[in-house]
Amino acid sequence: MTVHFHATASPEACPALVLNADFRPLSYYPLSLWSWQDAIKAVFLDRVNIVSNYDKAVRSPSFEMLLPSVVSLKTYIKPSRHPAFTRFNVFLRDRFSCQYCGSRQDLTFDHVTPRSKGGMTTWENVVAACSSCNLRKSDRLPGEARMWPAHKPYQPTVNDLHQNGRLFPPNYLHDSWMDYLYWDSELEP
Template identity: 65%
Template sequence: MADGSTLNFPALVLNADFRPLSYFPLSLWSWQDTMKAVCLDRVSVLSEYDAEVHSPHRTFRLPSVIALKDYVPAARKPAFTRFNVFLRDNFSCQYCGDKFPTHDLTFDHVIPRCKGGRTTWENVVTACGVCNLRKGPHLPHVIGMLPRARPARPTSWQLQDNGRAFPPNYLHESWRDYLYWDTELES
């Protein structure tokens, strides 16, 4: 490798429609996986880093943006996970409305399990620790703690859209045109 570390050259992976496979977490592949896909002709290279890797007979510039040649449809029903509940709710407590880092969030059963509530998209919301303890095993209307939004199963598109509001810690300049191509330009 020409410039030292091989850890700092992830490729942004776009679907065949040139949209990222996912925004949160951002769809990135290691340079090794990217080079394998390039050699197997499974992706098109759209942008490259200045860095190179060498085989015994060839030199390759490392791709920074690639697009899959075959379209991968998004899952119709996103998995019911703690992270996806937080993402649906924009990492905000549904009782007080404040945003929190993931490690400070919990999820709350709107109708508590002890009162027959189930662990489903339609009954679980993001909550901060303080609000979760305050609500406890009570029904929301009894103690005046109604969630800000009625919990519902999100679509994959809704989760992707929410994820776009949380840019990753690292953005290579070659990725920007592909991540925010449909946002309003400055006037």
């Protein structure tokens, strides 16, 4: 089937927010989004329910469909309790700031106990650090360098990362997504 998109807008500007079967986003950061093609394919394969649509449609000679802006999975996916140990997730846990000086520029990561002194590359020993602090600390222990992390490194839960991810929303949030992104946030009086 050949699908034509209405000429007034690009389909790439219409991603679909993907919710789990309990109507929570699969992920907050990065936000769980599918391209319009993947969303429509999932609809046709009967894997999702359409929760909300854009005002834009795709058409073929015999078919027309509004593009989904929010879809929910029909089958619940149990979220992992512990996120993968990745550079990005370390930065997210540490809120994209150097744990020694607070800078948000030129981030890398630092072993609190250097590997040369037996430190491991684990959640409990790695923190976000700017390049200059990392160079200044070098392969010394915090006491030797007189540099201590602002927060003790720890293994975050998926919920910890979701909470931190909410502090860094993506550049584009469609109005139809708002009811599903922050529904468990505290309400203003």
